[in-house]
Amino acid sequence: MRTLEQTTQEVLDLAxxxxxxxxxxxxxxxxxxxxxxxxxxxxxEMLSRLENHFGIExxxxxxxxxxxxxxxxxxIQSRL
Amino acid sequence: MLDLSKYQSIGAALKDALEExxxxxxxxxxxxxxxxxxxxxxxxxxxxxxxxxxxxxxGFGAGDRASIIMTNQSKWLISAYAAFYAGGVLVxxxxxxxPDEQWQLLKxxxxxxxxxxxxxxxxxxxxxxxxxxxxxxxxxxxxAPKNADLASAHRWEEFQGxxxxxxxxxxxxxxxxIVYSSxxxxxxKGCMMTHENYLEQCVALTSLYPFAPGVxxxxxxxxxxxxxxxxxxxxxxxxxxxxxxxxxLRPEYVREAFSKYKIxxxxxxxxxxxxxxxxxxxxxxxxxxxxxxxxxxxVAVNKALTKSRPRLGLSRRLLKQVHEPFGGELxxxxxxxxxxxxxxxxxxYDLGIPVANGYGLTExxxxxxxxxxKPFRADTVGKPLPGMEVRIVNPGADGIxxxxxxxxxxxxxxxxxxxLTAEAIVDGWLMTGDLGRFDAAGHLQLFGRKKNMIVTEExxxxxxxxxxxxxxxxxxxxxxxxxxxxxxPQRSMVGxxxxxxxxLEPGQTYSEELRRDISARNSxxxxxxxxxxxxxxxxxxxxxxxxxxxxxxxxxxxxKFDRATAFLPL
Numbered sequence: 001m002r003t004l005e006q007t008t009q010e011v012l013d014l015a016x017x018x019x020x021x022x023x024x025x026x027x028x029x030x031x032x033x034x035x036x037x038x039x040x041x042x043x044x045e046m047l048s049r050l051e052n053h054f055g056i057e058x059x060x061x062x063x064x065x066x067x068x069x070x071x072x073x074x075x076i077q078s079r080l
Numbered sequence: 081m082l083d084l085s086k087y088q089s090i091g092a093a094l095k096d097a098l099e100e101x102x103x104x105x106x107x108x109x110x111x112x113x114x115x116x117x118x119x120x121x122x123x124x125x126x127x128x129x130x131x132x133x134x135x136x137x138x139g140f141g142a143g144d145r146a147s148i149i150m151t152n153q154s155k156w157l158i159s160a161y162a163a164f165y166a167g168g169v170l171v172x173x174x175x176x177x178x179p180d181e182q183w184q185l186l187k188x189x190x191x192x193x194x195x196x197x198x199x200x201x202x203x204x205x206x207x208x209x210x211x212x213x214x215x216x217x218x219x220x221x222x223x224a225p226k227n228a229d230l231a232s233a234h235r236w237e238e239f240q241g242x243x244x245x246x247x248x249x250x251x252x253x254x255x256x257x258i259v260y261s262s263x264x265x266x267x268x269k270g271c272m273m274t275h276e277n278y279l280e281q282c283v284a285l286t287s288l289y290p291f292a293p294g295v296x297x298x299x300x301x302x303x304x305x306x307x308x309x310x311x312x313x314x315x316x317x318x319x320x321x322x323x324x325x326x327x328x329l330r331p332e333y334v335r336e337a338f339s340k341y342k343i344x345x346x347x348x349x350x351x352x353x354x355x356x357x358x359x360x361x362x363x364x365x366x367x368x369x370x371x372x373x374x375x376x377x378x379v380a381v382n383k384a385l386t387k388s389r390p391r392l393g394l395s396r397r398l399l400k401q402v403h404e405p406f407g408g409e410l411x412x413x414x415x416x417x418x419x420x421x422x423x424x425x426x427x428x429y430d431l432g433i434p435v436a437n438g439y440g441l442t443e444x445x446x447x448x449x450x451x452x453x454k455p456f457r458a459d460t461v462g463k464p465l466p467g468m469e470v471r472i473v474n475p476g477a478d479g480i481x482x483x484x485x486x487x488x489x490x491x492x493x494x495x496x497x498x499x500l501t502a503e504a505i506v507d508g509w510l511m512t513g514d515l516g517r518f519d520a521a522g523h524l525q526l527f528g529r530k531k532n533m534i535v536t537e538e539x540x541x542x543x544x545x546x547x548x549x550x551x552x553x554x555x556x557x558x559x560x561x562x563x564x565x566x567x568x569p570q571r572s573m574v575g576x577x578x579x580x581x582x583x584l585e586p587g588q589t590y591s592e593e594l595r596r597d598i599s600a601r602n603s604x605x606x607x608x609x610x611x612x613x614x615x616x617x618x619x620x621x622x623x624x625x626x627x628x629x630x631x632x633x634x635x636x637x638x639x640k641f642d643r644a645t646a647f648l649p650l
Contacts, residue, residue: 033607040538040607041331041355048330057112060328061151061199064176067607 002080008073011050015069018049028070054080081291081319084283089250089275091164093318096229098125101320104293105153108341111327111549117154124158127305129439132162133241138218140193142167142248147191147216149173149182149200152299152325155222157237157313159195167248168193170257171270172304174209175200178608183209188268189258189495190215191375195236198224205231231345252276258495259306261442262533262543270495273306277445280488282315284465289345289412290434291319296409298324298337298346305539306446307347307416331355338407350424351537353435357427360402383430388455395432412436416447417539419526419573422458429456436444438462444510445489449524449624460523470524471509479517480571484509515571526573532566532631534576536608544578547609550601551580558583558621560629561611567635568643577612579647581638583621590616590648599650613649615641 012026019036026035032043043063043080050072051058056079064070082100084470087093102122109117119127140146146163148170150156170190173182175197182204184302186194191591194216197205201221204210217231250256256275260268287445289311291297299312316323326333337343348356367375378490382398385391392411413428413435420437428435438450439461448470451462464470469485476483490510493501504511513531516524522547533543544561552560564577580598584590595614615638622633 031603033608034603039351041352044330048332059199060330061197064199065178065606067603 002072002077004077007054007077007080008070010053011069011073011076014049014053015046020044027071028073029068031067032072033067034071050076056080081286084279084318087279088252089164089254090256090278090314091161091167091250093279094161094164097121097245097320101170101293101544104320105322106317106320107157107323107325108296109154109325109327109343109370110333110337112333113336114380116327119154121317124154124161124304124378127154127246128158128161128165130240130242131158131236132165132245133243134239135162135166135168135193135241136245137241138193140166142250144193144339145169145171145189145191145255145638146193146195146340147171147173147186147189148304149175149194149196149204149459150222151175151197151327152186152303152308152312153197153222153327154325155195156303156325158316159220159236162245163193164256165245167250171257172257172259172309174260174302174304176302179203179207180209183207183213185260185268185270186216187213189260189270192217193224193293194219196220197222198228201230201233205233224431225410250275252279253492255492257308257309259304259442262541262546267497267500267545268495268498269497271442272493272495273442273445273491277489277491278310278314281310281445281447281465282318282469284467285310285447285450285490286315286319287466288450289414291321291345292318293320295319295321295344296324296339296341297321298326298334298343300326300329300334300352301347301349301417301539306440306442307414310446311345311347311414312624335405338410339405340407342407342409344409344411345412345414347416348440349417349537349539350415350420351539352420353413353415353420353428354537356425360431378477379430382432386429386432386456390429390432390434390453390456392432392434399432403433414438416440418535418537421574425458425508426455429458439514439526441510441512443491443504444485444487444512445491446483448483448487448512457521457523460519461526463522464524470518473509473511475517480515481517482530483512483514483516483524483526485512486510502647527571528565528569528573529563532635534563535563535573537574538608542609544576547573547578547605547611548602551598554597554601555585556582556588557585558629560621560631560634562631562635562638564612564643567615567638578610579613579615580611581615581617581621581634583617583619591615595650602650611650613647615646616650 008028010059016023098121106121107119146168171191220236222232222236252275257273258270262269297316303306346603415437426433434520438447440447449462472481486509514524515528560581564579622630
C-alpha cells in the first residue's frame with residue numbers, strides 16, 4: 001500500500017510527464033490550473049491518466065473544486 | 081411535435097408528451113462504458129408520478145419552489161417534471177458553486193424543497209450556510225449509500241406517494257423557473273422565467289433545429305443552464321426525442337458516446353468546441369504529405385458545395401473519416417454560453433459539421449439570435465429568432481450601440497429586485513448591456529460589452545462584485561474589481577479579463593509580499609473567477625454619501641491610464 005507521500009509524488013511525476021514540464025518543477029501545494037496553465041478539459045484528461053496509472057475510478061464529483069496536487073492525491077489515496 | 085400554442089404551462093405540455101410518445105425512448109444514462117438506464121416516456125411517467133404524489137403529500141403545491149442541485153442525469157428531469165406536475169416553481173442551481181453560495185441562493189429563492197445528489201449533499205449538509213436557509217423544509221437525496229448519514233434528508237428513491245397525484249394547472253404568466261444569472265456575492269439576480277417564456281422559446285428554436293422521435297441529444301452543458309434546460313429537456317420531450325446523459329464527462333467517454341448512441345445534436349461551450357478543433361487539426365497535421373494534399377482538396381470541394389447551405393449527406397460521404405467518429409448522425413453542434421471565434425466556426429463548417437452559434441441571455445429566455453445556416457456566416461451571431469424584436473439603442477456613427485430585445489421570451493423580472501428589473505427592462509425592452517450592430521443582411525454582429533462583467537469560454541458569467549469578498553481584509557486602503565474591457569473597451573468578445581484596482585495606504589508600496597497575498601486569495605476562487613492583474617490608483621476611490629464605491633466614476637478615472645503599462649499581471 002502506497003503512503004500519501006508516495007501517491008502525491010506519483011501524481012506530480014505523471015502530471016509533469018503529461019504536460020511536458022521538467023520533473024521536479026511541480027510541488028504538492030501548486031494550483032495546477034495556474035502552474036500548468038491548463039483548463040478544466042485538460043484537467044479531465046489528466047484525471048483519466050491518473051485513473052489508469054492507479055487502477056481506480058475517480059468519479060467527477062470527487063474532484064469537483066479541487067485545484068491543488070495535494071488534495072487531488074488525497075482523493076486518489078482514499079480510493080486505493 | 082406538440083402544438084405548444086394550445087398549452088398554458090410546461091407541466092401541461094410535458095404531461096401530454098408522456099402520453100403521446102409513451103413507447104419512445106426518452107432517456108439514456110451511461111456511466112463510462114456502462115449503460116445504466118434506458119427509459120421510455122412511459123417509464124419516465126411511472127418514475128415521476130410517485131414523486132409528484134409524495135411532494136403533494138408533503139404539502140408542496142401551486143407556486144411553491146423546489147430547487148435542484150444535481151449533475152446531468154435522469155433524476156434531474158424526473159424531479160423537475162414532478163415539481164411542475166404539482167404546480168411548483170423550479171429553482172435550478174449550479175452544482176459547481178461552493179456550498180455556502182448554494183445555501184445563499186436557496187435562501188434567496190425561498191425554496192421549500194431541495195433535491196440533490198449524495199456527493200453534493202455531503203458537502204451541503206456540513207456547510208455553515210445551512211442554518212441561514214430555514215425555508216428549506218425537506219431535502220431529497222439521490223443515490224445515497226446504504227448506511228449513509230443523511231443528516232435529516234430523505235432518500236429520493238424512497239420518497240414516493242401511493243395513488244395518482246393531482247395535476248395542478250398553471251397559466252402562461254405564472255413563474256415556471258427562477259434561474260440565477262449571477263449574484264453569489266452581490267445582489268442575486270434570480271430571473272423569473274414564466275411558462276410563456278419557455279413555450280415561446282421552444283417554438284422558435286425547434287422551427288430551426290427540429291426534434292422528433294429517433295433524434296438523440298447529448299446533454300453535456302449543465303441542465304441548470306438555460307440552454308440545456310431547453311434543448312436537453314423541454315425541447316426534445318415535447319417532440320418525442322431522446323436525451324443522453326453521461327455521468328462522467330472525460331473526453332474519451334464523450335467521444336465514445338457520439339458513435340455509441342448515434343448523437344444528432346449536442347450543445348457545447350466554446351472552450352470544448354475549440355478543444356475539439358485542436359484535436360482534429362492535430363490529426364490532420366499527422367497525415368503524410370500526399371494524403372494531406374488530397375484531404376485538403378476534398379475539404380475545398382465540400383466547402384464549395386456547401387456554400388449556400390449545409391448538405392449533410394454529401395459532407396458525410398466526402399469526409400467520412402471526419403464524420404464517423406461523431407457517429408455519422410450528427411446534424412449540428414449547438415454552441416452557446418459565450419462568444420465563439422469565427423475561425424473555429426468556419427473550421428467545422430468547412431468539414432461539413434455545422435456549428436450553430438447564436439447570442440442570448442438568461443434574461444431573454446436563452447437565445448435571441450441564431451445562425452440559420454442559410455447561408456452560414458461565421459462572422460456574425462445570426463439573425464433574430466422568430467418572435468424576437470431586436471434593436472440597437474443609441475448607435476454611434478459606426479452603427480454600434482446597445483442591443484435591446486422585446487419578446488414573449490423575456491423574463492418577468494428579477495426576484496425581489498424591482499430596481500434591478502427597472503434598470504434591465506425599460507419600456508418593455510430588455511437592455512442587454514452588449515454592444516452590436518446589424519449588417520445589410522440582417523445578421524447581428526457583436527462588439528464587446530457596455531456592462532461591467534465578463535463571460536468565460538466555459539460560458540460562465542462573472543460579475544466583479546461577486547468575487548470581491550475573497551479580497552476582504554486585504555492590507556490596502558481600498559480595492560475594487562472590474563472587467564478590464566469595461567475600463568478600456570476592446571470591441572471584442574474574446575479574451576476578457578478581470579482586474580483588481582488598488583488604493584494603497586499612504587507610504588505603502590506594491591510589494592512582492594502583497595502580490596503573493598493577492599495571488600493566494602485569488603487561488604481560493606474557482607479558476608474561471610480569478611482576477612488576472614492589478615491596477616494601482618493613487619487617490620481615494622470616489623464614494624457615495626453612504627460610502628459605497630462609485631464604480632462608474634472610478635472606472636472613468638482608471639480609463640485615463642494606459643492599459644499596457646497600468647495593468648500589472650499577477
